[in-house]
Amino acid sequence: MNGGAPLLDVAGLHAWYGKSHILHGLSLEVGAAETVALLGRNGAGKTTTMRALCGLLPSVRGSARFGGTELLGRPPHAIARSGLSLVPEHRGIFASLTVEENLRIAHRRSSRWSPEAAWAMFPALADRRRTPGGKLSGGEQQMLAIARALMLGPRLLLLDEPTEGLAPVIVERLVALLRNLKAGGLPMLLVEQNLDVCRAVADRHAILDEGRVIWAGDTAALAAAGGVVSRHLTLEHA
C-alpha cells in the first residue's frame, strides 16, 4: 500500500461460529485505490473474513476500520450503507425477479452506477433484462450479482470467489470487467482460488491459513514466493 491511511484497516480480527474459533487475530489493509486478493486453502477463513466485515457474524473481536470508522459491532445494513458491498459466494440475487427488477430494487440514488449504466457495462445483462434471475446462466448470474452490488454505491467491493464454477471464457470476461472497475477507481477485496485471476486483477495478495494472514505481498513478490504459495493454496492455475 502506498502512503495515506488505508481505506480498510483490519487489525487482530477474531471470529467464532458458536464455540469454534475461526479467525485468530487476522490483520489486513486495503488502500484507497487498491485491489487485494485473499488466498488460502478451503476452510482457511476467507469467507468468514468477508462475513465478519459485513456484520454477518454475531461473535467477533478486534478492529476493522473502514474510512476511519469501526465496522465491528454495527449491523449489516449500516455497514452496507457506509459503502461496503458484498458479492456473496452464492451470488445472492432474487431468482424470481427479472434482471432489471434485481437492479432497480438494489439501486440507491447516491450510487454512481445506475441500472442504465449497468446495461452499457454488462451488455449480456441488457439482452436479458426481462429474464428472471433464476433463469440466467452461472456467468450471467455472477455479472448480475456484481451489477447489483454496484447499484448500492460501494466505496469498497467485496467479492467472494466470483469465478467459481465458471467456464474459462466467462472467467476472462469477468476479469476484464473487474479490471475496468479497478481502472475506474473502485477498490476491491477479492476472495479467489484462481491464481491467474488474482495476478490479473489484484495489486496485493494475502495468504490466509487457520484464520490468520501468514503472507502478504504484491504480484511480483507472489511470483517469487513459490514455496509459500504451493504450501498454502489449493491451486487451480499455479
Ligand SMILES: Nc1ncnc2c1ncn2[C@@H]1O[C@H](COP(=O)(O)OP(=O)(O)OP(=O)(O)O)[C@@H](O)[C@H]1O
Ligand atoms: N456456518 C458455520 N458454522 C460453523 N462452522 C463454519 C461455518 N461456516 C464455516 N465454518 C468453518 O469455518 C472455517 C472457515 O470457513 P470459511 O468458509 O471461512 O473458509 P474459506 O477459506 O472461505 O474456504 P472455502 O473456500 O471452503 O469457502 C472452516 O473450518 C469451516 O468449516
